[in-house]
Amino acid sequence: MAHQLSGKTIAILATDGFEEVELTEPRKALEEAGAETHIIAPENDTIKAWDHDSWSDSYDVDVNLEEAQSDNYDGLFLPGGVLNPDKLRTYQSAVQFASDFLHEGKPLAAICHGPQLLIETGELEGRKMTSYHSVKTDLINAGVNWVDQEVVVDRGLTTSRSPDDIPAFNDKIIEEYQEGVHESMTQL
Numbered sequence: 001m002a003h004q005l006s007g008k009t010i011a012i013l014a015t016d017g018f019e020e021v022e023l024t025e026p027r028k029a030l031e032e033a034g035a036e037t038h039i040i041a042p043e044n045d046t047i048k049a050w051d052h053d054s055w056s057d058s059y060d061v062d063v064n065l066e067e068a069q070s071d072n073y074d075g076l077f078l079p080g081g082v083l084n085p086d087k088l089r090t091y092q093s094a095v096q097f098a099s100d101f102l103h104e105g106k107p108l109a110a111i112c113h114g115p116q117l118l119i120e121t122g123e124l125e126g127r128k129m130t131s132y133h134s135v136k137t138d139l140i141n142a143g144v145n146w147v148d149q150e151v152v153v154d155r156g157l158t159t160s161r162s163p164d165d166i167p168a169f170n171d172k173i174i175e176e177y178q179e180g181v182h183e184s185m186t187q188l
Contacts, residue, residue: 004178005035011073012039013065013094013117017083020049020056021163022111026077029170035177038062038073042091050081065093070100075177080112080132088117095120102157107176109158111169115139118157128154130161156182 010030014023027037041047042065046058070076076098078085088094099121101108110118112132118124125143130152139146150165151158151172158176160169 003034004174005030005033008034008074008177009036009038009072010075010077010177011063011068011070011097012037012077012079013041013068013088013097014039014047014079015041015043015084015087016048017050017081017087018047018079019081019084019112019163020051021166022081022114023049023059023079025163025166026079026109026111026170026173029174030077030177033174033178035074037077038068040065040068040097042066042088042094050083065091065097068097070097070104070106073101073106074180075107075109075173076101077173078108078110078114078117080110080114082113085113085116089120099123105156105181107156107158107173107180109169109173109176111160111165112162115159127157128152129157129159131159132162 030037039061040063041061044064048058049056102123115131119142128145130149136146151160151168158172
């Protein structure tokens, strides 16, 4: 597992209020598999984590969102947290960044509330996905076939429900990022 993702660079798009474990655990798994990860955010210096019911640590931002280009990344990861995706979806540049990965057929992963940002792309019609239960209706209204499963993969889009799913989610995202672009992923 140590070299499955060697040579791959994964973008992690987040802002203040991301659920800490939903960023740190997948990031650790990706880096242990050999990937380089970059935290991309609208902020320039740091973003602050949320840990269950209170603020937690700050994390360094590697690339400002306005400077980020999907061409520089092999995949995108969206951590959850109630505040994080709700704030990100108000930035057209964040919506466009995520949309670029969907258009390019690059693997994209989102956990918990993370799929809220993807709703804003308008490109989820017909996709099979899961999420935190409170996002279910929003995804269904966006045309998603929502299912209550630990991990769901649909044409390179990997989703999970909650921090409880992180071990299975991590295994699947490593597999998907390793496989890279599939022809069927680009035929939306």
